[in-house]
Amino acid sequence: MSTATATSLLRFATAGSVDDGKSTLVGRLLHDSKSVLADQLEAVEHASRSRGQDAPDLALLTDGLRAEREQGITIDVAYRYFATPRRRFILADTPGHVQYTRNMVTGASTAELAVVLVDARNGVVEQTRRHAAVAALLRVPHVVLAVNKMDLVGYAEPVFAAIAAEFTAYAASLGVTDVLAVPISALAGDNVVEPSAHMDWYGGPTLLEHLETVPVGSDPSAEPARFPVQYVIRPQTEEHPDYRGYAGQLASGVLRVGDPVTVLPSGHTTTVAGIDALGRRTDIAWAPQSVTVRLADDIDISRGDLIAAGATPAPTKDIEATVSHLNERPLRAGDKVLLKHTTRTVRALVKEISYRIDIDSLEQRSGAEGLNVNDIGHVVLRTAEPLALDAYAANRRTGSFLLIDPADGTTLTAGMAGEAFDTVRATDTAEEDWV
Template sequence: MTVDTLRLATAGSVDDGKSTLVGRLLHDSKSVLTDQLEAVVRASRGDTPDLALLTDGLRAEREQGITIDVAYRYFATARRRFILADTPGHVQYTRNMVTGASTAELAVVLVDARNGVVEQTRRHAAVAALLRVPHVVLAVNKMDLVGYRESVFAAIAEEFTAYASELGVPEITAVPISALAGDNVVEPSVRMDWYGGPTVLEHLETVPVGTDAPLLPARFPVQYVIRPQTAEHPDYRGYAGRIAAGVLRVGDRVAVLPSGRTTTVTGIDLLGRSVDAAWAPQSVTVLLADDVDVSRGDVIAPADAAPAVTQDVEATVCHLHERPLRPGDRVLLKHGTRTVGAVVRELPQKMGLTRRPSRQDRPDSLGVNDIGSMVLRTFEPVPMDPYARSRGTGAFLLIDPADGATLTAGMAGGGRVPLSR
């Protein structure tokens, strides 16, 4: 039986218990090595192991009791493998949540049952919607501190579901848990017999997974041009990279973008051998029939299903830097393997994080962690898909040309901030 893989990310406000939840998942699913558990027991204060120490590996995190980096963890059960990104809760580290959720198929958003939905919860819901994470789990944690009351859980689940649905999150599953005591994390809770849904792990094991990238039209960003010029292969010219979407086959008629020149795929090399076809996310070397000009940053795509080539980019963005971004700012736009200069032409909207999703029209700037819409003008043509069609080829970064700092994460094709209505 083939075991598939689920990529997921955890998020929530500070002290909502993300690291404890992850530690509980690792511990109760028997995914912790004996020496790791012994080290945690030694480092814990008191008789009960502090399972958060299984993920809070940085010294600064342990001293402060918070997560400040993206901690990736790998574990597996008999039914599925998992790649988990434990992302920070503090508002100043929202950029890390963007990083962790950018490739996730599921996001677990934790809420402290005592505090309910707070601004950072709404921000994490907005980021999940912005990044089009298809599945969101609301884990209402610390139910032991509110007497395991169903009414507390129901009120929080209703508020979050209404908010996330307005943002356009397609699927929301709410689970009442106590990560510290283990209720409804791996094993069902006898103290919440009023809850009839799945545990967190049961949902993770059964939620549908599988990217649609292989079903999309082929997208092959070129990373490197290979010309060994050996006696055995004097005329070899290959184009190396990772297939971002779709399937490439020998014999396909393709276009090289942004130039638009067309040619035919004559060979595909994968792990030192020739193959007839390759698909996302495999790394391959592609050989073409004609001696066309191809360089790093170009995109090879089907001639009859190529992405639009444009210099005007409308996008939804999350600003990640303390330095505000304003209309007129010059930036570098990094899309796939291509980096081009660009200018911010306008900021049509900024999202508000009040109890109901709202928009502010034409803000003067975007500050750190702000979500909004943007119109860019690039100095060179860029082949780009709408993010709603392809997460892999619709995302980009804005970079400060002066010092190379990452400024903004963008999703092409969004002229308005993410609200479903």
């Protein structure tokens, strides 16, 4: 599963500071890989001519919102689906403006690779470091540094080498070790799909070649099985009077008929009696399949419960996590929120804002009154009901959660579980009023 095949799928996200040429790069990638339909290209060419441009503005292939076209910046995450003979791709083109960094969290949360753009004239800037930190925080396995606009610096190798060295050192300090630096010109097409004739000093792959060959996925059998229950199926028909199945998407690992499992947070144990997929019975299911699981014992299970195999996380009400705050409303200690973990939503209290991470120095700034939009920090939470969270470093799906405003349902914060602990204190009336 780690090699590229004709059917393999790579989810990747692009990020970069404003005016680094990210939308142009994505447009060039789609155009030169022959992934643009004729009517789409015709529309872009018409729009470009109406703006007095002779050549098609490839950025218009992704910047679809009127405000994006008018301001010349990317605001929302644009998803594009394309394929080459070697691989299929889901591309999330994320915003570069600091105001919309939160949207990068959305785009990169499921990505296996992040392409971080840098303008060769400006080098590594604060937003570059922020995007690298978000990629590291979200445990994106592979990072590509695309040093763009090399045509504007005379395709000079020393310029590229200095930027690549600085970024690689910063990424290493974040724990990111798989970094490939590629010198490109999105406008001219150098090293995007085709090798550049202007940079013979570069001997590495083009961007598309790397995207087609980078290892993706993982062996599901190497991960413990995690199956969040989304829906309980009880048809109660004459044909199936005693049928009870638990429907959902396998978040990780492999489930087989006969496997011993634990239902969390109750802790009851049983075995898998059957698996139904697409209306047919099967002996095995693997992530991310959507299936219905039948168990050997009649256990009280409802939406939000977790059917787990292998080493299971200990349910806890006390959670420590690194978070990225996404909302204009600050997150403060004492806030009452809803915590959504897989298919389970519970009430929670923000007990403590432990520290905020300085993106430039990576220092932990303690004493923060709260977290503002785009801030990354560490929090301590107390939930009303026990949750079975894996550490995010071990499982991105079952180690992540969202904090939600209980008043209007808006998303406040994306969380990555760190150390969860079982320390249950004596009743705290200030907390128990909510949780």
